[in-house]
Amino acid sequence: MTAGVVLKEMKGKELFSYVYGIVDGMAYARFRKDSLSSGQKDEQGMSCIYGWFFANDAAAFEKVKAQFGAHENLIPPIIIAAMIKKECGE
Template structure:
């Protein structure tokens, strides 16, 4: 069995059959895991923006600056997760990033 598959099984067993909503992220994940999960969403958004922009780095750089340099961003993300607990985390982070960096 490939190791990546084993990792997926561990994650699947922790969450059981729950949909990984913003509320589940806030309730079930410890702080370090939550940050890593959100940073993964940000990395995905930044890469998607880079591809969408035909390898122009300006949009990607905006997303990185918004998340990694603005210390107010993470608390805003967590507050939005609390406000919209039934929403998918990527949708919440994507909407917040779009307000700062466009789409």
């Protein structure tokens, strides 16, 4: 399902839940990756991702929707991953 289809078919809370699910999955994956890499519990990257998404009311969500509109042919996780990488590194 492309970002264009997501924007067309999902509205309001449904779209937010979909995006949040992607962000949450990427935050947890980052936690696992960072913890395995350091050999101890490392929440720094995960905290950055959550902070980016929840810090400014709905600003990050609006940016995600704008990027979905600008890149309608890509799948949503690719778009969100690029945004997270820009904000929080890898």
